[in-house]
Amino acid sequence: MSETILITAPLLMKGLWLTIKISMWTVALGSFLGFVIGLIRASRMKILKAALGVYIHCLRGTPFLVQLYLIYFVLPATGVEWLKFEAFPAAVIALSLYTSTYVSEIVRAGIEAVPKGQVEAARALGMSKWQTLGHVILPQALKLMIPPMTGVYVLIIKGTSVVSVIGITELLRAGEQAALRYPSELMTLYGLVALLYFVYCYPVLRLGRWAETKFGRIENSL
Amino acid sequence: MDNNKNKTVKNFIIKVEEVSKTFHTKGRKPVVALKQVTLQVEEGEVLVIIGPSGSGKSTLLRTLNGLETVDAGHIWIDNVDITRKETNLNQIRQKVGMVFQQFNLFEHKTALANLTLPQTAVLKTSSGKAEATAMALLNKVGLEGMERSYPSQLSGGQQQRVAIARSLVMKPQIMLFDEVTSALDPEAVRGILELMESLAHQGMTMVVVTHEMGFARRAGDRIIFMDGGEILEEGTPQIFFDNPQHPRAQFFLSQVL
Amino acid sequence: MNFLLEFYNYRILAEYIPQFYEGLCTTLKISFVALFGSLAIGTVFACLRLAPNPILWRLAASYVQAIRSTPLLVQIYIIYFALPEIPLLDRRLNELEGGILALALNAGAYMSEIIRAGIQSVARGQVEGAMSLGMTYIQRMRHVVLPQALARVVPPLLGQTAILIKDSSLVSFIGVSELFSAGVTVMTERLIPTEAFVTVALGYLVIYLVLLWASNWAQRRLAGP
Ligand SMILES: Nc1ncnc2c1ncn2[C@@H]1O[C@H](COP(=O)(O)OP(=O)(O)O)[C@@H](O)[C@H]1O
Numbered sequence: 168m169s170e171t172i173l174i175t176a177p178l179l180m181k182g183l184w185l186t187i188k189i190s191m192w193t194v195a196l197g198s199f200l201g202f203v204i205g206l207i208r209a210s211r212m213k214i215l216k217a218a219l220g221v222y223i224h225c226l227r228g229t230p231f232l233v234q235l236y237l238i239y240f241v242l243p244a245t246g247v248e249w250l251k252f253e254a255f256p257a258a259v260i261a262l263s264l265y266t267s268t269y270v271s272e273i274v275r276a277g278i279e280a281v282p283k284g285q286v287e288a289a290r291a292l293g294m295s296k297w298q299t300l301g302h303v304i305l306p307q308a309l310k311l312m313i314p315p316m317t318g319v320y321v322l323i324i325k326g327t328s329v330v331s332v333i334g335i336t337e338l339l340r341a342g343e344q345a346a347l348r349y350p351s352e353l354m355t356l357y358g359l360v361a362l363l364y365f366v367y368c369y370p371v372l373r374l375g376r377w378a379e380t381k382f383g384r385i386e387n388s389l
Numbered sequence: 390m391d392n393n394k395n396k397t398v399k400n401f402i403i404k405v406e407e408v409s410k411t412f413h414t415k416g417r418k419p420v421v422a423l424k425q426v427t428l429q430v431e432e433g434e435v436l437v438i439i440g441p442s443g444s445g446k447s448t449l450l451r452t453l454n455g456l457e458t459v460d461a462g463h464i465w466i467d468n469v470d471i472t473r474k475e476t477n478l479n480q481i482r483q484k485v486g487m488v489f490q491q492f493n494l495f496e497h498k499t500a501l502a503n504l505t506l507p508q509t510a511v512l513k514t515s516s517g518k519a520e521a522t523a524m525a526l527l528n529k530v531g532l533e534g535m536e537r538s539y540p541s542q543l544s545g546g547q548q549q550r551v552a553i554a555r556s557l558v559m560k561p562q563i564m565l566f567d568e569v570t571s572a573l574d575p576e577a578v579r580g581i582l583e584l585m586e587s588l589a590h591q592g593m594t595m596v597v598v599t600h601e602m603g604f605a606r607r608a609g610d611r612i613i614f615m616d617g618g619e620i621l622e623e624g625t626p627q628i629f630f631d632n633p634q635h636p637r638a639q640f641f642l643s644q645v646l
Numbered sequence: 647m648n649f650l651l652e653f654y655n656y657r658i659l660a661e662y663i664p665q666f667y668e669g670l671c672t673t674l675k676i677s678f679v680a681l682f683g684s685l686a687i688g689t690v691f692a693c694l695r696l697a698p699n700p701i702l703w704r705l706a707a708s709y710v711q712a713i714r715s716t717p718l719l720v721q722i723y724i725i726y727f728a729l730p731e732i733p734l735l736d737r738r739l740n741e742l743e744g745g746i747l748a749l750a751l752n753a754g755a756y757m758s759e760i761i762r763a764g765i766q767s768v769a770r771g772q773v774e775g776a777m778s779l780g781m782t783y784i785q786r787m788r789h790v791v792l793p794q795a796l797a798r799v800v801p802p803l804l805g806q807t808a809i810l811i812k813d814s815s816l817v818s819f820i821g822v823s824e825l826f827s828a829g830v831t832v833m834t835e836r837l838i839p840t841e842a843f844v845t846v847a848l849g850y851l852v853i854y855l856v857l858l859w860a861s862n863w864a865q866r867r868l869a870g871p
């Protein structure tokens with residue numbers, strides 16, 4: 168048993184590294200995209216808001232697996248050159264779009280949780296819209312966003328396991344390959360894979376809990 | 390009321406003997422809420438407990454119907470020791486009504502249903518009879534026409550009236566009041582105090598925690614002053630208010646009067 | 647019409663209506679069974695989480711944490727590939743049973759958190775009000791706590807159900823033919839990924855919209871006065 172672990176360790180570590188890489192890219196891209204969408208959703212741009220509402224429902228209403236296939240198989244079929252992605256960027260883009268819906272709703276809820284009086288006080292002092300946003304709303308809203316945001320990051324890490332299906336040898340697929348080589352150690356190997364995911368996710372979950380006790384929580388229905 | 394000592398044990402409907410209680414909260418220093426508190430209440434008596442906030446008044450009151458357990462000492466309600474494990478607290482609580490500062494009405498039930506539920510569930514009254522009792526009591530506390538309203542549709546004063554009526558449906562022998570007017574506006578306070586005074590006149594045994602000194606003087610048979618979990622002074626309203634002995638009681642009265 | 651055919655060839659697709667229909671039925675069936683399993687698991691673990699016994703609630707908390715910090719796909723693989731023979735069954739779980747079990751165990755953890763939050767959201771004063779009237783534990787739960795908790799819990803539970811249905815697409819990885827696999831079949835047999843997956847996406851979207859509507863309806867109905 169320990170022998171199998173030793174032999175397959177390099178493979179699993181490489182898989183873990185790829186999982187970390189995909190999740191980090193997605194955290195950056197998905198957070199940015201979600202932040203912009205969330206700002207618009209909390210604004211008074213009616214048409215754009217409604218359009219983004221449809222975007223969010225479409226992504227929330229379909230499995231991530233289907234979205235991944237749409238981006239990896241369907242977009243290239245349109246024949247447009249720049250819509251043909253390699254597996255890695257396809258995975259990051261699909262995961263980022265998927266995450267952006269969660270991030271945007273958190274950002275919107277965070278902004279809306281800041282009392283109206285804060286905005287009115289800032290505007291009464293002659294601050295511009297953007298000054299109010301930057302100096303008054305966001306500093307208060309950001310704290311509230313930390314706990315639910317950690318939940319999204321855990322969602323991203325777990326979501327990376329699905330991209331194994333388009334041929335990316337991340338942690339789960341590395342585990343599968345190891346299991347193919349040592350079928351008798353299947354339980355051990357999958358257990359090990361689960362443990363590695365746990366080691367990656369659990370601290371993030373704890374961070375969220377800690378932030379929740381420190382900064383409080385916002386109602387954020389999915 | 391000074392001749393309490395001469396009465397036999399039987400006449401006390403509430404007896405509290407050397408009751409102590411300490412709260413242990415994780416990460417904080419333990420709080421001694423009650424220090425060897427001893428007191429008795431006669432049938433039909435109105436006992437008013439006053440004292441600064443955090444002095445243990447609520448804790449004492451809540452031990453009387455077992456909402457709070459005690460660390461040491463004994464409490465007898467109608468000659469039943471409720472600090473014994475074997476005692477059925479639910480039976481005791483049917484005899485001891487309690488009204489809270491925050492009303493604690495069942496939010497998902499109408500005023501009427503708040504009064505019928507305890508009758509049908511606890512007393513096993515038929516729903517027709519329960520409803521008749523409930524309607525009569527709601528009328529008595531001045532809430533005609535409000536039966537179908539939910540707590541959130543009622544004002545604070547109205548909610549507190551429902552809460553008092555809800556306790557009364559159980560036909561309790563004793564009523565406990567924990568700062569029942571503290572969450573109300575001045576207008577409503579007067580109405581609730583009048584309601585409590587009329588209950589007192591009808592001979593209800595009452596233990597009342599309050600900051601309404603006027604009420605304490607008018608309706609109280611006896612006053613207890615608490616601080617730091619101890620009873621520091623005890624006497625008739627007249628003696629207590631006109632001539633407080635303990636320095637902390639003097640200070641407290643100088644602050645609130 | 648020709649333009650539409652080029653983008654979305656519904657004529658080829660029409661041949662596959664039976665596959666899609668069967669896939670949809672399987673997806674709904676799996677989700678339905680897993681939903682009941684997860685509600686049972688969720689209720690039990692929510693009660694364990696609120697139990698005064700520290701061993702019980704630590705056990706329940708560990709379960710929830712373990713499920714929340716590992717991907718569903720890994721859980722599916724472990725339950726399907728790595729689980730040995732089941733004693734009473736005298737055989738290993740087939741892909742349908744394994745998939746349903748994994749989905750139920752996974753969703754159960756999330757459901758238990760929702761149910762626990764619902765029970766805890768009932769104010770302490772409500773329980774004390776009931777206690778002061780002499781209600782027993784069972785009476786308090788039945789007449790006061792659960793009715794109020796239920797109203798707050800139904801909308802998020804419907805949301806979690808929508809997630810469960812979407813997640814059920816992952817059991818296609820262990821060979822269950824459900825809605826998503828119907829799409830894969832069409833793509834590999836006829837090489838029309840657009841038609842295949844846009845159709846699948848629409849199928850899931852319709853289910854989601856129905857649940858969204860139900861959740862909004864429940865929110866309005868159960869909100870009270
Ligand atoms: N459930 C509790 N847990 C911890 N400490 C408590 C609890 N209830 C009361 N205390 C503490 O016990 C002391 C007495 O409280 P209480 O009886 O509520 O005072 P009062 O009603 O006179 O304001 C206070 O210091 C309070 O903080």
Ligand SMILES: [Mg+2]
Nearest residue numbers: 446447448568
């Ligand atoms: Mg108090």
